[in-house]
Each structure stands twice: as C-alpha cells, then as structure tokens.
Amino acid sequence: MDIAAQLTVNSLIAGSLYALVAMSFNLIFGATRFFNLAHGALATVGAYGTFYVGVVLGLPLSVAVAGGVLTAALAGYALERLVFRPLRARKASNLVLLIASLGILIAVEAILAIFFTSQFKTLSVLTGAAQTIHIGSAVITHVQLTMFASAVLVCGTLWLVLSKTSFGRAIRAVSDDAEVAKIVGINTNVIIAALFVIGSAIVGLSGVLYGLDTGIEPRLGFMLLLKGVIAAIVGGIGNVYGGFLGAFLVGFAENFGIWFISGEWKEAIAFGLLVLFLVFRPQGILGKKHT
Amino acid sequence: MQEGKKRNVLTVIVLLIVLIGGAWFFAGNLKTSVTGPVRIGVIHPFTGDAAVYGEPMLRVLNLAAEKINAEGGIDGYPIEFVVEDGKCDGTAAANAAQKLVNIDKVEVIIGGFCSGEALAAEPITTAAGVALFSSSASNPKLSGISPLFVRNYPSDSSQGVVLADAAIANGMRKIAVLQEQTDYAAGIYEVFDAQIQENGGTTHKEEYTTDSYDFRTSIAKLQAERPDGLFVIANSPVSAERIFKQLKEMGWESSLLVSDVIAGDPTLVATHADLLEGAYAAEFGVDDNNPKFREVIDAYSAKYMTEPPFQAYVQTGYDAVFLIAEAIKEVGYDGEKIAAWLRDVESWQGASGTLTINSNGDPEVGHRLEVIKSGKIEVVGE
Numbered sequence A: 001m002d003i004a005a006q007l008t009v010n011s012l013i014a015g016s017l018y019a020l021v022a023m024s025f026n027l028i029f030g031a032t033r034f035f036n037l038a039h040g041a042l043a044t045v046g047a048y049g050t051f052y053v054g055v056v057l058g059l060p061l062s063v064a065v066a067g068g069v070l071t072a073a074l075a076g077y078a079l080e081r082l083v084f085r086p087l088r089a090r091k092a093s094n095l096v097l098l099i100a101s102l103g104i105l106i107a108v109e110a111i112l113a114i115f116f117t118s119q120f121k122t123l124s125v126l127t128g129a130a131q132t133i134h135i136g137s138a139v140i141t142h143v144q145l146t147m148f149a150s151a152v153l154v155c156g157t158l159w160l161v162l163s164k165t166s167f168g169r170a171i172r173a174v175s176d177d178a179e180v181a182k183i184v185g186i187n188t189n190v191i192i193a194a195l196f197v198i199g200s201a202i203v204g205l206s207g208v209l210y211g212l213d214t215g216i217e218p219r220l221g222f223m224l225l226l227k228g229v230i231a232a233i234v235g236g237i238g239n240v241y242g243g244f245l246g247a248f249l250v251g252f253a254e255n256f257g258i259w260f261i262s263g264e265w266k267e268a269i270a271f272g273l274l275v276l277f278l279v280f281r282p283q284g285i286l287g288k289k290h291t
Numbered sequence B: 001m002q003e004g005k006k007r008n009v010l011t012v013i014v015l016l017i018v019l020i021g022g023a024w025f026f027a028g029n030l031k032t033s034v035t036g037p038v039r040i041g042v043i044h045p046f047t048g049d050a051a052v053y054g055e056p057m058l059r060v061l062n063l064a065a066e067k068i069n070a071e072g073g074i075d076g077y078p079i080e081f082v083v084e085d086g087k088c089d090g091t092a093a094a095n096a097a098q099k100l101v102n103i104d105k106v107e108v109i110i111g112g113f114c115s116g117e118a119l120a121a122e123p124i125t126t127a128a129g130v131a132l133f134s135s136s137a138s139n140p141k142l143s144g145i146s147p148l149f150v151r152n153y154p155s156d157s158s159q160g161v162v163l164a165d166a167a168i169a170n171g172m173r174k175i176a177v178l179q180e181q182t183d184y185a186a187g188i189y190e191v192f193d194a195q196i197q198e199n200g201g202t203t204h205k206e207e208y209t210t211d212s213y214d215f216r217t218s219i220a221k222l223q224a225e226r227p228d229g230l231f232v233i234a235n236s237p238v239s240a241e242r243i244f245k246q247l248k249e250m251g252w253e254s255s256l257l258v259s260d261v262i263a264g265d266p267t268l269v270a271t272h273a274d275l276l277e278g279a280y281a282a283e284f285g286v287d288d289n290n291p292k293f294r295e296v297i298d299a300y301s302a303k304y305m306t307e308p309p310f311q312a313y314v315q316t317g318y319d320a321v322f323l324i325a326e327a328i329k330e331v332g333y334d335g336e337k338i339a340a341w342l343r344d345v346e347s348w349q350g351a352s353g354t355l356t357i358n359s360n361g362d363p364e365v366g367h368r369l370e371v372i373k374s375g376k377i378e379v380v381g382e
Helices: A001-031 A037-057 A060-088 A093-115 A141-165 A166-176 A178-183 A186-212 A220-235 A241-262 A262-280 B004-031 B050-069 B090-104 B117-125 B154-168 B183-198 B218-225 B237-249 B265-269 B291-304 B311-331 B336-344
Strands: A132-135 A138-141 B038-044 B079-085 B108-111 B131-134 B149-151 B174-179 B202-208 B229-233 B257-258 B278-285 B349-352 B354-355 B367-375 B375-380
Touching: A001 A037, A001 A138, A001 A141, A001 A166, A001 A186, A001 A220, A001 A241, A037 A060, A037 A093, A037 A186, A037 A220, A060 A093, A060 A186, A093 A220, A132 A141, A138 A141, A138 B336, A141 A166, A141 A186, A141 A241, A141 B237, A166 A178, A166 A186, A178 A186, A186 A220, A220 A241, A220 A262, A241 A262, A241 B218, A262 B218, B004 B311, B038 B090, B038 B117, B038 B311, B050 B079, B050 B229, B050 B291, B050 B311, B050 B367, B079 B090, B079 B174, B090 B108, B090 B117, B108 B117, B108 B336, B117 B131, B117 B149, B117 B183, B131 B311, B149 B336, B154 B183, B154 B229, B154 B257, B154 B278, B154 B367, B174 B183, B174 B218, B174 B237, B183 B229, B183 B278, B202 B218, B218 B237, B229 B237, B278 B349, B311 B336, B311 B349, B336 B354
Parallel strands: B038 B079, B038 B108, B108 B131, B131 B149, B174 B202, B174 B229, B229 B257, B257 B278
Antiparallel strands: A132 A138, B278 B367, B349 B354, B367 B375
16 A cells, blocks of 8 residues: 555654654653643744744745744743743742743734734745655655654754753753752752753744744644644653654554544544543653652 | 594594504605714634635725715715624634624624635524625525525535536546535535536545645545546635645646635745646636726725735625615615615626626626636636
8 A cells, every 4th residue: 555655754744743842842841840832832933933034034044944943942031031930939830820821822823913914924935846755655845854853853862961961960850859959959940941942942943844844824833732732741741752752643643543534533533542641541651650 | 423423533543544554664664864984894804814815805895985985975974894803713703793783783794704704694694684795705505595695706506516517528537625624615515526426426525624734644545546636625725825735745646626715816826837737716707807897906906016816806895895885875774675675786787797686695697617827817718
C-alpha cells in the first residue's frame, strides 16, 4: 500500500509540530506547575515576527526566522517578568495564573489582528515554490523536513542541557521541588525566567515553521496549543521527553485514524486519545505518579 | 315609529362597522412613515476565515448608502447601518440577529453573508416580522424558507448541476470531493452528488473542519482512489489556499473543479495558475459592460485604491442597498411589507443585471460555466 508511506510521513510532520509545542510546554510546566495557555500566543508572536521581518521589511529567510524566534523569546520573558512573576510573588493560585494566561492568549490574538488584520497571510514569498523530496512513494517538502529535524534536534539539545550541565541540574531541582531548590541556594526566579525564554523560543519556532508551511493568522497559536497540550498530557505532563513521544503518538493516531474514517474526525481522534489517557493512564506515557 | 327607530339604530351600527372596519383596514395598508435615520442591520463575517469577505462587502454597502444619502436619502433621512459580526457561524449569526431585532429594533437586515449565517438568523427575523435580505447566501435550503427571506444571489442548486454536467461531459465518472464542513459547501455537494449519480458517476467525499490546516492525509486517501477529477468545495479562499499548496506538494494530477468562492478570488486563481489550469468553476457572473456594475467597481477602486475582490458578491451587495431603499420609499419602514415588496421585484435593473425574484424568494438567474486558463477565468461558450 503506497498510501501507508505517505501517511507515515504525514504523521511525522504533524508529530514534529506538536512535539515542539509539547516539549516547550512541559519544560515550563515542570518548573511553574501551572497551565500556561499564553504559550500558544507565543507561537503566533513568532510567526508574525517572521512575517514582519521577512515580508514587511523584506529581509532574507534566515534573518526572518531568527527574528521570529527572538521575538517570541523576548515576549515570553516579558510575560514572565510583567505578569507571572508578580502573580507568583503574591502567592496567586494556579487557577489565577491559568486565567491570566488565557487572558494573555486572547489579548495577543486581538492585538495581532489589530496590527496585521485577522486575514490569512502566506509566507511563500520567503520560501518560494515548495521544493519536495520523494521518499519511496511519499512526498515531503523542505520546510516539513526542517520541522522534523528541529523537533529531533530540540529534543536532543534539551536532553544534553538537562542531564549534562549544572544549569540543567538546577532546572531539574526546581522542577522537583522549588522550595527545596531555593533552600539549597538556587535562584528559582532566574531559572524560571530562563525556562520562559527557552520555551518561548521553541514554541516560537513551531509557529514560524507552521507559518512557512501553511500560512499565518492570529488564531494559529490556539490551534497549535490545543494539539500541543494534548500531546503534553498524553506524554506525561511536565516531562519534556514525554511531550516528544506524546506528540508523535497523537500525530500517528490522527493520520492513521482518518485512513479509515473521514478527515473531519481528526480532532475527535486526538481528543479521544486524551480522554483514554486521562481515564486509564493519567500520568501519561513517561509521567511519574503524583501522590 | 318603533320600526323607524330600530332601522335608524341598525343603520348607525352598520355605518360604524363600515367606518371602523374601513379605517382599520386602510390603516393596515398605510405606510409606516420614516421619521428619522433609516437603520438597516448587517450580519457579515468580520473575524475568522471568512473575514476576507466582511470588510470589502461592508465597503460596498457603504458606497451604495453614501450614494443614496447624497441624493436625498429615504424621504430626506439617511441610511445608517447597524453592523454585527456573524463570523460565518450559525451561533454568532443567531446572536447578532437577536441583538438587531430586540435591541436595535431594525425592520430589515442585510445578511447573512454565509449560508450558515442566513440559515441561523432566518427563524429569529421571521418570528419578529423583520425582513432578511441576503446578497450572497446560496444554500439551496434557503429557497422558499420564509416569506420574510429574500436573496438576489442564485441558489447553489444551479452551481452543483452546472459543474456536475461539465464533469460528466468531460468524461469524469469517479470524482473525489474535498468539502469544508459548512452549510454553503454541504449544499453544493448534495446537489452535485445527486446530479453525478443520476448520470452514472460516483463521488468520494472527504470533509474537513474550517480550522483544518493539514489536508495531506485526506489528499493521500483521495489520491489512492485514482479519481478522474477532484472537486474542492471551500467556503473561503483561506482553506483553498492551503489545500492547493498541499495538492501541489503531493503532486496531484487529475483535473480540478472548484467552488465559486475560489473562482471569485483572482489572486488565489493567479497564484495557483499551474495547478488550476483547465479547472472548471460555475459562478454567478458579472457583466463588465453594465454601467451600474462599472459604477460600483469604479467608485470602490477610486476610494480604496484597489479593485474590489469577489465581484459577483459586490454587484449583489450594491444592489441590495438600493432595493431595500426603494422598498422603504414605497411601503415604509415595516419588515413584512419590505419583504413582500422585495419578493415582488420584476425586471429591476441593477449592477447584477436584470433582477426578477421568483415565488421562492430566489432570483431568476443561475450560474455559468467557467474554465481557468493561465490563471484567468474564461466563460465557457463565449
């Protein structure tokens, strides 16, 4: 069956995109323990950053991509300093942080719509006509291949940083227990700010790649966030590598699922998988059981 | 004497009945005169994928209103629009209709732009006795839906039939369909599918939600069917843009049929000229030589420094305002009477040509077959 090869490629493309969102979501969640919905907005900020630098200012693709990722990282840092850190200092509950992040998600969408209109825009000016590579009977474009490579590279780099550096040890300490980490002399605020910068850059990259692949609109971050969060929970909430695995599981389930039923059920399959995990394995693939 | 008195009393009673009854009867037929700015509701999509229509179409309505107002308005009063966002979505359109009917108390609404909006708003406006006039909703289910609903854009029953006939005539028997999950797209598919089956063909349909951005697996499935052609029924150029890009990436080969919203977007057609070469579409056409059509296109181009997109909708939107203004001048500001007047329109000359509304509230015009050649739309048989 030649269709199976194409479906495998499609699953890997979708999974790569979800993986970038899920890994960065889990990276931040691990240390902050709140559901940061504003994470999706940063994907949109990244995509529009690239649009601004590449299409409005007319700079080359590499500069545009770097511009988008950098904008997202800066925006993530700004959100942490201006909104989340003050709320944490006030001992706000996770529910308050969740609602604040939802507010940010909606506000960012609205602000982007005001400046760039809510109309759909393509970034094909930057990439030119899509160049494709044939793998057997399956087809993949350069942008999609970059998505897959980015997901794998980001996962590998995060593993190196988290397990081999003292900065990584500090992150893991904060993720294990922020209070104890503070007692042993780790500046948790600095670690969390760094995680916001790194996580926002990664999710910004996912927005940029999504934009280069399919075009941009202010709602794109929300659509990415939904799938990313499902992948994060399925993989094990707060676990970076779990997010990576969960993302590909969701990608494969969606694409092979709609081989047999109509494409309109794609969302239903992803959410169905989420419900199955919540009921039968709430800690996710790699998550630890919390007591 | 007694007899005479009785007869007098009877005569007075009969006279009273005639007078009161007559006054009541004639009062009912008197026009509700206009005593201030004439408020017309508008339900169009201003957010979401279909937002690409909302803004340019509102500009067209405003151009028409400015012209009417400059020429003295309606009985000396200007037209004012109360604009609501229907988001091309039933729930939002129903909320918009509730607000326009109950809070703004308008007697006539232009909209919904999308079929889904019109289908959701109609029960609310009908119950309130408010006229609903759509210049673009084309779902066949809207035909004859209510005496208070009128449209000057043809039903998609003709679009589906024209395209199915063209497909069969070109030897397509097995046709793949990629259809957005909206009332507009579903309406076209139903008619198309019935006509294809009647002619011994088959269709294989994949649906997608408006939010979808990844069509690769649906395309791969349809490709595996080895169809003679693919009919893309998108509700807005946004999903069409993504589908065309992915079709190209995946090396789609068989001929294409596209819905009228795709053919109505010259940029989209030009961008994907190579993929769309030889593709068929059926549109409610425009007549470049019609002076009223030129009037709105020129006015738009002069004011907004660009030609308006979706010109088939531009012409009907422009006409809608003039028709409603004429109706209010004739019968007053009363929803039921406005609707009755509009449903009676015969040989009215506007930007969309000669308009006659039939007993279903539909215009007596249809779609014409077009083919895409080198990124441009050509009318077949001209």
